[in-house]
Amino acid sequence: MSALAIILAAGKSTRMKSALPKVLHEVCGRPMIDYVIDAARAAGATRLVAVVGHRADLVQQSLSRHADIEFALQAEQKGTGHAVMMCREQLASHHGPVLILAGDTPLLKPESLKKLLTAQSEHAAAAIIGTAVTPANQGLGRIVRDAQGHFVKIVEEKDAAPEEKLIQEINTGCYAFDSQKLLGALDEIRPNNSQAEYYLTDCPKVLLNAGHPVLAMTAFDIVEALGVNTRVQLAEVTQSIQQSTLQRLMLSGVTIVDPALTHIDARAEIGTDTIIEPFTIIRGPVQIGGDCRIGPHVVLDGAVQIPAGSVVPPFTQRTA
Secondary structure: OOEEEEEEEOOOEOOOOEOOOHHHOEEOOEEHHHHHHHHHHHHOEEEEEEEEEOEHHHHHHHHOOOOOEEEEEOOOOOOHHHHHHOOHHHHHOOOOEEEEEEOOOOOOOHHHHHHHHHHHHHOOOOEEEEEEEOOOOOOOOEEEEOOOOOEEEEEOHHHOOOOHHHOOEEEEEEEEEEHHHHHHHHOOOOOOOOOOOOOOOHHHHHHHHOOOOEEEEOOOOHHHHOOOOOHHHHHHHHHHHHHHHHHHHHHOOOEEOOHHHOEEOOOOEEOOOOEEOOOOEEEOOOEEOOOOEEOOOOEEEOOOEEOOOOEEOOOOEEEO
16 A cells, blocks of 8 residues: 655754755755665555645755655644645545654665555554664653553653653654544644644644554664754764775776765766775766776766766866
8 A cells, every 4th residue: 555655744843053944955966865764665655745844945945856746734843743634635635554753864765664564564554663672862752662562662861760761762753653543633633742733743642542552663763763953973973884885886896996085976987996095076977987087186977877987087077
């Protein structure tokens, strides 16, 4: 059964200290939300809704490149539950699983999202909460379980009791819901918390109290689940994606003389036995054939095509 994915993208860039919406900050040449969209599609989502709010015009303009994105407007930010409430129309017209994801988590893996969707289907669950385990749990929602290990509730740190703050299993903010049961739960949640917000995290408890199956599943590692909130984290995520891109290319037969001094976009395609010299920057969907020598100090930007056997001299710049 096809899934609907709701991607939360209404927030500001407060801790980024930026006027640009957080989800539009670039990671390896692409807005970070693009990676979340890719992961949702790869996991099986055939319908995608972005909830926009702060500088909604900019986010919509950026995402207009994706023909399959719908939008829901959260004009006033009143919490994650409120954001999903803005998608009532899309939820009402969809009968099946719903992924809810944060737009600032560019390291999400499709395999992890598939685990949530598979578990939701196999258990006919009203909700599957994606969790991770970390001792660095500061600021994160904790997963409270009973003595038998069954899910009880999610508690936000600001509302957690001292013993709950010691819990190392945390909520990643990634969920798989049954669309119609989620709609009913959204009607029940109230802003009875220290933030006076509608917490999406209250929905699983509402569903559990109504007798529906709700599970918490450790489907994520902590690295992929954590969002980008500062420019320090933005740099760390960029480095992670860049490292995996370079490793993939080298393992496929590309020589990168000095990976620490080379930037290559994850969308680039490079043939075997091509040599990439230091200080080269390859941005966008560049296509380079095999047996080429690129650089040093070359910049290739956009849909540039380099035929097999080419030599691109030092300090060349090509844009398409």
